[in-house]
Amino acid sequence: MSANTEPFDVRVRRRLRELRSERGLTLQQVADRANIDVSTLSRLESGKRRLALDHVPLLADALGVTADELLGARPAQDPRVRSEPEHLDGLTMWPLTHRGAARGLQAFKIRIAATRTTPPDPLPVHEGHDWLYVLHGRMRLILGADDFTIEPGEAVEFTTWTPHWFGAVDGAVELIAILGPQGERLHLHG
Known part of the structure; x- marks a missing residue:
């Protein structure tokens, strides 16, 4: 009604x-x-x-x-997400979801610069889970001792308790990511 x-x-x-x-x-x-x-x-x-x-x-x-x-009736809310992209360490991240009070899962479109090719030492570890879907380009994903090349159309899911990092293989990469609050803080605020 x-x-x-x-x-x-x-x-x-x-x-x-x-x-x-x-x-x-x-x-x-x-x-x-x-x-x-x-x-x-x-x-x-x-x-x-x-x-x-x-x-x-x-x-x-x-x-x-x-x-x-x-x-009165609840005012209609604009469903569009209007947030400026954030830049850090070779990543440009466009929020695709509103930040709710619960600070739950957040979706992002991410562009990895072609220059992001060297993982940090040590690899970051934090609470949470990441889901990544590569739209364009080839992404390098390091999970612990494993080193993967993720192609366009491939998705990955992993616990962020595993030391991890993602970057570019041979050019810029575009992907969609779903990150928990801890992953969002790590990727956006270093």
Whole structure:
């Protein structure tokens, strides 16, 4: 059911939960800020109690929104990812996902410069998992004592607890990567 066709009280309850969740607030925190009992707030969110007009400004203020934002439909969000590429050590990384509050898996398009041919000593190790798919060029992947050449159209998946590094074989490489938060920090912030 869309926000335009759902009953008003259902929409307000949903918005109340959404806004509280988006801000990472507990029922108790919002209740304290609104100066209402936590059981009242819980019943308002669950539909066991009707929202009174005097609750609206208190709850809106507690959530840091206007009364219109609390009572209205959730605004449409732009799904496009608009982040600038980041550059480090021969890698240019374009984010393909929004950075969420949980800082979970992140997707990137990566360009490896043709000059990135020498692995560091020692090879990096960190918590996490990497998934890489080569779009163009030939990528060199070192995993522990193994040295691989990954061709266009090939994918690799590995634990980053294994010492690892990736670079170019004989020209620039383009790939898609899915990295955990630890891998993102390592590749973007050295």
